[in-house]
Amino acid sequence: MFLKVNSKLKFVDAHIHLSDSEYAKKIEMLLHEANKSNVVALVSNSMDLQTSLDSLKLSEKYPMRVYAALGIHPWTINHMLPEERQSIVELIHNQRSNENFVALGEIGLDVKNLKKEELNKLQLEVFHEMLGIAEKLGLPVIVHSRGTTAQVIEILPSFKIKRVLLHWFSYPKSLLPIIVERGYYITEGPPTLYSHGIREIVKQIPLENFLTETDGPVRFFHEPFKGKMTVPSFIPLIVRAVAEIKGMQTRKVADQIFKNFMDFFGISLL
Template sequence: MLADSHCHLNEFKNVAEQVKKAANVGVVQIVSNSVDLESMQENLRIAKSFKEVQCALGLHPSNVLQMGNKEIEYALAFIEKNAAKCIAIGETGLDFRHAETELQRAKQRESFTKQIELAKELDKPVIVHSRMARAECVKLLAKHNVEKVLMHWFIANDKLLQKVIDLKYFISIGPSVLFNGHICRFLEKVPIENLLLETDAPVSYNGKRAEPFWIKSVAEKVASVLQISLKEVEKHTSKNFSKLFES
């Protein structure tokens, strides 16, 4: 049994086809993440239609920059209202590549902090995007004593990785492991108890648009890098998935 712990099914034209293709290779749990109000509404509909799909509701740090304060407040209230229908808050976090000015970064921090507080209040895990702001994201999460965290598409130096391990956060490894030796070497340092798999589909890797069924290839690659069987990868990652999302 495999799970895609982070993708964006609402960005596919034919969601049913994606769910079927994934199920055909054993991917039976998919977490479809949101980035704004529209994608939250779409993901709620998708999660209702497919038993394999659960949705995460949240505001992406890059999208937050295009939103007014009223719009953000409305979206946060929407998350709270629909909390019972979602499995997590996400994707949220900080993205300093898209926020170059201090004003923009402050706006992202404010929205991230509000979503962290909401997740704690609702007792939901947080799915975190941390591009060019990894240490700061971890610091903010730790400061708020958040316990259930998935650091998505994450890579870190030894010191930050150790902090994430000590905090018992989960780290999701995606298709970049198929193309990038640097990610393989990072993966070797991640304890299997902290590991989850993701595609971030439909993001493109090496010019090819990812789909949730790629999880099978990601799992095979993880097995080969860690020199364990595919069964072991499936066993641990599905146990971790339940621990994060279903406890």
């Protein structure tokens, strides 16, 4: 008996900032490289109004390959005028039935805002607003929780949001059981190849709760990424590292992550 097997592995980048100015004029090249590396789908995360509009444009230009996540990042709230914030909220509502718009992101809380009372108040207000919209529209959220994961974990149950992704989860590891119990996902990227802490997390997190990311254009200063622009073609290396850490076949890891991507964002790429 001959079984027809599709031998092509498929990879995904659940968290990249394609609308970042560093990628301007490089998108064609970057997507061409991604294609050659079998990275078949990317989610372009946004920071503010302009990047949200640009993420949407990219998702329309490259349907079924680039998907848009819209939202307000905690790093941009400091200088954001109330009108801009309002425009983002309106944009999100207007795009609710756009199939290319798959999540709110990147939203969340950052440790550096904690130190300034006003800023912390504002980031909490914006985060709550974004979560409220996600609940209302039934969308997944991609959360930035640098140094604030415990708070984020405490806030999330106040909203009926089923699909939560904690991007670049790094600490504290003691929160992993509750993350898994609630069915949340985490993403890891290039540090999977060299960071002891991240490798430990990858070892502990069930593959069913895991997705891959690059967080480009963030740069990485360890080999093999040193001196290189961060691109989605890094993903196969990350998946291979995950397989090695977990003692599994790369194919099994890639297939599960691909399935997770479709489940999490509610899309079909088959």
